[in-house]
Amino acid sequence: MSRPELALALVGFGHVGQRFLRLLDEVADRLDFDWRLVAIATRRHGCAVDADGIDADRALATMEGRLSLERLDHEPQQRSGIDVVRRVTDVLADEASEGRLVTIETTLLDIEQGEPATAHVRASLEGLAHVVTANKGPVAFGYRDLESLAESVDRFFLFEGAVMDGVPVFNLVRETMPGVVVEAFRGVINSTCNYVLAELERGTPFDDAIAAMQAQGIAEADPSHDVDGWDAAAKTAALANVLLDAVITPHQVERTGIRDVTAADASEAVASGRRIRLVASAARHGRTIEARVEPELLDGRDPLANLTGTENALYLKTDLLGEIGVVQRTGSVAQTAYALLSDVMRISRRFREL
Ligand SMILES: NC(=O)c1ccc[n+]([C@@H]2O[C@H](COP(=O)([O-])OP(=O)(O)OC[C@H]3O[C@@H](n4cnc5c(N)ncnc54)[C@H](OP(=O)(O)O)[C@@H]3O)[C@@H](O)[C@H]2O)c1
Incomplete structure (x- = not known):
């Protein structure tokens, strides 16, 4: 089949x-694929399921008008994401069995247990749908189980958008570095914290820097997930689980946030040719994994020290390629959307490989 x-x-x-x-x-x-929108689930804006297809423009206009999707006259009786997944895998069982049903999971990160996103992923795979997600939760809390479930039902579980938006991190290793062992990684992977730390160096008060990130839609209204290092810990767990074959959750990442870093600390660091950055790192030592997120005082020549604004970077220590890195100069929702698209294209490619 050429174009599914x-x-x-x-x-x-x-x-x-x-x-x-x-x-x-x-x-x-x-x-390289045609598509049909068959379901949408939200928490407070209703749900819609229609095996014949939902009009995407009308769905977008409904959300822009802050209205409920139930106005669209599709099946409205589902009340939660899990109801929608179960219903859609049921009514589209034939397409699911042909590998043509894909769940795109973009609910919010739950830092306690990664739910209900993990349940959405599991129910989708059990119903023979592929899963693409930008949510860190499932991969940070349940990667190994979900991956083995995906393998057992011959479906994809893909999550490129979970770390560094659309910049390929997982796919870089999984698709282009066969046979290479990643031994450790180190990076700056939270844009809000990097922006705040760089702004403190310029004398901007902490709260003003946070407010600027909130105004750009990068930091949440409650910025504690970023500031206390939880977002970076979830990304660290996700990266460690996939790249280092770890089985950890964000709660096993040693974590210190940036709340206690002051403008005086930041300018003192600059005066001595150094920089404070929130560094996420993990390494495998035999059977143990050491993973941590903490503000580090970096030498000015360290590539992580020179990241400004919302820049991110990740360096991998590998056995066959030495140290390699990827840098993200600017991030955006559009890039995260592209990560989802690149994963869906990976799924569609399989139809050409058959
Ligand atoms: N924004 C970014 O740049 C970015 C970058 C990388 C990764 N991500 C990740 O992508 C995901 C989505 O981010 P976003 O910015 O799109 O968030 P968002 O604007 O808050 O959207 C979250 C969506 O999930 C729905 N939802 C929440 N809980 C649900 C549940 N239990 N069942 C069904 N639907 C539920 C929400 O519905 P209601 O609105 O009705 O509550 C909303 O439609 C997050 O996991 C985030 O960490 C985001």
Whole structure:
């Protein structure tokens, strides 16, 4: 089969989910698959399921008008993401069995247990849908189980958007570095913290720097996930689970946030040719994994020290390629949407490989 038609079920339809839907239209001429939107699940804006297809423009307009998806006259009786997943895998069982149903999971990170996102992923795979997610939760809390479930049902579980937006990190290693062992990694992977630390060096008060990130939609209204290092810990667990074959959760990452870093600390560091950055790192030592997130005083020549604004970078220590790194100069919701698209394209490619 050359060009499959994929049925897409969006579980979560906020900034990322909506941007993904627009991107499908913007790059329509580059897609190697046709698609049909068969379900949308939100928490407070209703749900919709229709095996014949939901009009994407109407769905987007409904969300822009802050209205409920139940106005769209599709099946509205599902009340949660898990109901929608179960219903869609049921009514599209034939397409699921042909590998043409894909759940796009973009609900919010739950830092306690990674739920209900992990349940959405599991139920999708059990119903023979592929899963693509930008949510760190499932990979940070349940990667090994979910990956082995995906393998056992011959479906993809992909999550490139979970770390560094659209910059390939997982796919870089999994798709382009066969046979290479990653022994450790080290990086700056939280944009809000990097921005705040760089702004403190310029004398900007901590709260003003946070407010600027909130105004750009990068930091949450409650920025504690970023400031206390939880977001970076979830990304560290996700990276360690996939790249270092670890089985850890964010709660096993040693974590110190940036709340106690002062403008005086930051300018003192600069005066001595150094920089404070929130560094996420993990390494394998035999059977143990050491993973941590903490503000580090870095030498000015350290590539992580020179990241300004919302820049991110990740350096991998490998056995066959030495140390290699990827740098993200600017991040955006559009890039996260692209990560989802690149994962869906990976799924569609399989139809050409058959
Ligand atoms: N924004 C970014 O740049 C970015 C970058 C990388 C990764 N991510 C990750 O991508 C995910 C989505 O981010 P976002 O910015 O799109 O968030 P968002 O705008 O808050 O959207 C989240 C969506 O999930 C829905 N939702 C939440 N809990 C749900 C549940 N239990 N069942 C069904 N739907 C539920 C929300 O519905 P309601 O609105 O009705 O509550 C909303 O539609 C997050 O995990 C985030 O960490 C985001």
